[in-house]
Amino acid sequence: MQNLIKNGALQPDDAWVLIVDEATTAPTDAPAIWPLQQYLVQRQSGQLSGQPHGVWLNEEQMVDELAEVLDELALVALHFPKFADGRSFSKARLLRERLSFTGEIRAVGDFLPDQVDYLARCGVDAFACRNEQEANTALSMLDTFSVHYQSDTHQTPLFQQR
Amino acid sequence: MYVYDSFDQKVVDERVAQFREQTERYLDGQLADEEFLPLRLQNGLYIQRHAPMLRIAIPYGLLDSTKLRKLAELTETFDKGYAHFTTRQNIQFNWPALEDVPDILAGLAQVQMHAIQTSGNCIRNTTTDQFAGVLRDEIADPRPWCELIRQWSTLHPEFAFLPRKFKIAVNGSPSSDRAAVRFHDIGLELVRNDVNELGFRVFVGGGLGRTPLVGQLIREFLPTQHLLSYLEAILRVYNLLGRRDNKYKARIKILVKALGADAFRDKVEAEWTYLKDGAATLTEAEVNRVAAHFIDPDYASLDDADALLAQQKVDNPAFAQWLSRNVHLHKKPGYAAVTLSIKKLGYAPGDCTADQMRSVAQLADEFSFGELRVSHEQNLILADVRQDRLFDLWEAAKLVGLATANIGTLSDVICCPGGDYCALANAKSIPIAESIQSRFDDLDYLYDLGDIDLNISGCMNACGHHHIGNIGILGVDKKGEEFYQVSLGGDSGQNARVGKILGPSFNADDIPDVVDKIVQVYVDHRHQDELFADTVERVGLEPFKERVYAKSH
Ligand code: HEM
Ligand code: SF4
Numbered sequence: 001m002q003n004l005i006k007n008g009a010l011q012p013d014d015a016w017v018l019i020v021d022e023a024t025t026a027p028t029d030a031p032a033i034w035p036l037q038q039y040l041v042q043r044q045s046g047q048l049s050g051q052p053h054g055v056w057l058n059e060e061q062m063v064d065e066l067a068e069v070l071d072e073l074a075l076v077a078l079h080f081p082k083f084a085d086g087r088s089f090s091k092a093r094l095l096r097e098r099l100s101f102t103g104e105i106r107a108v109g110d111f112l113p114d115q116v117d118y119l120a121r122c123g124v125d126a127f128a129c130r131n132e133q134e135a136n137t138a139l140s141m142l143d144t145f146s147v148h149y150q151s152d153t154h155q156t157p158l159f160q161q162r
Numbered sequence: 163m164y165v166y167d168s169f170d171q172k173v174v175d176e177r178v179a180q181f182r183e184q185t186e187r188y189l190d191g192q193l194a195d196e197e198f199l200p201l202r203l204q205n206g207l208y209i210q211r212h213a214p215m216l217r218i219a220i221p222y223g224l225l226d227s228t229k230l231r232k233l234a235e236l237t238e239t240f241d242k243g244y245a246h247f248t249t250r251q252n253i254q255f256n257w258p259a260l261e262d263v264p265d266i267l268a269g270l271a272q273v274q275m276h277a278i279q280t281s282g283n284c285i286r287n288t289t290t291d292q293f294a295g296v297l298r299d300e301i302a303d304p305r306p307w308c309e310l311i312r313q314w315s316t317l318h319p320e321f322a323f324l325p326r327k328f329k330i331a332v333n334g335s336p337s338s339d340r341a342a343v344r345f346h347d348i349g350l351e352l353v354r355n356d357v358n359e360l361g362f363r364v365f366v367g368g369g370l371g372r373t374p375l376v377g378q379l380i381r382e383f384l385p386t387q388h389l390l391s392y393l394e395a396i397l398r399v400y401n402l403l404g405r406r407d408n409k410y411k412a413r414i415k416i417l418v419k420a421l422g423a424d425a426f427r428d429k430v431e432a433e434w435t436y437l438k439d440g441a442a443t444l445t446e447a448e449v450n451r452v453a454a455h456f457i458d459p460d461y462a463s464l465d466d467a468d469a470l471l472a473q474q475k476v477d478n479p480a481f482a483q484w485l486s487r488n489v490h491l492h493k494k495p496g497y498a499a500v501t502l503s504i505k506k507l508g509y510a511p512g513d514c515t516a517d518q519m520r521s522v523a524q525l526a527d528e529f530s531f532g533e534l535r536v537s538h539e540q541n542l543i544l545a546d547v548r549q550d551r552l553f554d555l556w557e558a559a560k561l562v563g564l565a566t567a568n569i570g571t572l573s574d575v576i577c578c579p580g581g582d583y584c585a586l587a588n589a590k591s592i593p594i595a596e597s598i599q600s601r602f603d604d605l606d607y608l609y610d611l612g613d614i615d616l617n618i619s620g621c622m623n624a625c626g627h628h629h630i631g632n633i634g635i636l637g638v639d640k641k642g643e644e645f646y647q648v649s650l651g652g653d654s655g656q657n658a659r660v661g662k663i664l665g666p667s668f669n670a671d672d673i674p675d676v677v678d679k680i681v682q683v684y685v686d687h688r689h690q691d692e693l694f695a696d697t698v699e700r701v702g703l704e705p706f707k708e709r710v711y712a713k714s715h
Contacts, residue, residue, distance in 0.1 A: 084200060145176050
């Protein structure tokens with residue numbers, strides 16, 4: 001995957017392969033990010049490789065659908081069909097704060113560089129940007145704000161620091 | 163008044179820098195129109211009929227003379243020298259150039275103001291009673307809670323891309339609701355429980371627009387320290403479950419209606435069990451820190467000036483009228499709260515010129531500790547005026563055209579900008595307001611009619627709150643022609659009710675006659691001292707319909 005930001009830096013050599021749908025060929029020698037349903041089916045039939053596993057959620061799929069398999073996952077991707085759909089912000093927080101997920105949470109799809117700061121505060125730690133320019137912009141916008149009023153997945157609220 | 167510390171200042175300064183950069187990226191083509199749209203909206207910037215429109219927050223309606231003078235200066239430097247106070251305790255500039263907006267925001271930041279989240283699908287400016295903090299019967303001052311909500315909602319990382327806009331209002335007085343909390347996405351009412359602890363009654367799912375609904379009570383008592391975690395629970399349920407397929411069905415009111423209030427409450431309570439006592443739980447230190455900004459000004463210790471005022475009233479009937487309409491009881495003996503009317507005939511309701519702003523700033527400095535408030539009825543309030551100086555204030559306000567004694571009457575019209583400014587309008591609203599105001603320009607007659615809320619909107623979006631006016635007028639479009647639908651019986655207060663449509667709509671020219679007839683029916687039917695709204699409630703729509711739609715013989 002190109003134009004990936006992870007842990008606050010560009011990552012040129014990311015091994016994960018995104019399986020968009022059944023037409024995408026699953027790799028045998030690299031870790032894959034499966035659509036949730038497909039992952040469940042593969043898992044059921046014992047066809048998963050020895051590689052680390054990832055799953056992506058579409059905008060309708062809620063994080064509690066992952067509860068049973070979350071322990072097996074190294075990565076959860078949240079898909080943005082449209083940048084205006086803000087459900088993934090809540091989902092990322094739930095993954096980190098409610099389900100205590102410590103693996104990678106990756107934003108994929110149509111999000112804006114201007115959203116990465118908020119997404120990072122909600123617990124997303126990797127961003128698959130649409131192109132190089134956006135990746136650079138996103139990188140520069142990761143710390144637009146030095147002060148945050150609210151608690152987030154990294155910080156207690158400002159009022160506890162005043 | 164809340165004063166920013168270095169943290170608060172940093173947030174607005176960094177926000178200005180961010181928007182400057184975003185505007186540059188848009189202007190040199192790196193951001194597409196539809197990508198810039200949510201970013202600019204969250205900075206209050208609309209693209210309107212004639213030009214961009216910039217909506218600036220006046221958090222919970224509180225201003226001071228320094229801020230107002232800055233607004234005056236900014237309208238002169240970057241706009242046409244006037245601006246518009248809205249029904250949501252905001253102020254709008256109607257003609258700024260897109261390129262200037264970062265500079266306007268920078269100017270605002272100098273006086274601790276901003277346009278953050280005044281539009282867009284996020285948590286908007288929290289509103290409250292314009293008389294907050296000066297009422298005799300207040301359970302507690304709502305303003306510290308509004309400020310805590312302002313901070314919590316400002317740039318909230320989880321809730322900046324909600325299904326739709328989100329509005330919160332807070333009321334602190336048990337006997338009246340001037341903040342229309344039952345017509346907000348979340349309405350909060352300060353209460354005390356059996357053991358005298360302070361908390362909130364929580365209403366959810368009210369709102370106007372296409373589907374006007376009264377909010378439903380989902381919690382009788384929320385202890386204050388849990389305010390933010392409970393709001394977070396409501397917002398999270400809404401963010402995850404609110405409809406996103408249809409913008410007209412995306413408000414929380416539709417979700418609450420679809421699930422039913424009980425099921426909605428259960429979801430919120432379930433979510434809250436995880437959030438309760440978590441990081442968002444307010445500390446006593448923080449509540450006290452914020453509340454300390456809203457302590458009483460340095461009131462003199464006075465007695466009520468009854469004798470003086472009685473004499474001045476006898477000497478000056480016009481002053482007596484102003485006292486009875488524009489001056490409000492105050493918790494502190496010897497003081498009063500004064501509404502300066504910006505509903506003078508010939509001015510669009512809510513419009514205020516830079517000169518008027520400076521005059522009001524001057525009056526605030528001279529008579530009210532330099533502070534003022536903006537009401538959702540689009541007037542300005544000096545909340546802490548000595549009673550023995552009311553006469554001087556009245557004379558000074560008269561000189562600058564701000565002493566029209568019409569508060570609460572039919573000519574104190576609430577009105578959106580409508581077709582003259584707004585790209586969404588079906589019809590004009592300002593000329594309708596004006597035609598009614600000029601028909602009802604006899605103050606004695608207006609006083610005889612007493613309190614009547616008249617609200618006008620240029621389209622279904624209901625920016626003029628037409629649904630909750632005792633008389634509501636809505637601009638509608640029929641085959642490209644402008645018509646006006648009339649409703650009666652709306653109420654924004656504790657008796658929250660959506661008005662009922664009278665019948666077929668009217669031509670603009672007929673509206674003053676129609677309103678006249680409605681008023682005549684009231685005069686014919688009213689019991690002694692009965693308010694217009696109560697008569698409508700008692701007699702129903704029929705007598706009004708009969709008179710208004712009667713065929714002329
Ligand atoms: C001129 C540019 C304006 C535009 C484009 C605009 C647009 C809108 C839209 C689209 C809505 C409907 C939202 C919905 O139903 O979900 C709305 C609602 C509203 N607007 Fe405006 N508006 C404008 C100016 C104003 C002004 C000047 C005021 C105050 C005088 C105002 C106050 C309101 C209020 C109070 C509502 C809320 C209705 C509710 O409670 O749901 N707006 N506006
Ligand atoms: S009610 Fe309609 S016409 Fe009036 S300001 Fe709102 S959107 Fe515009």
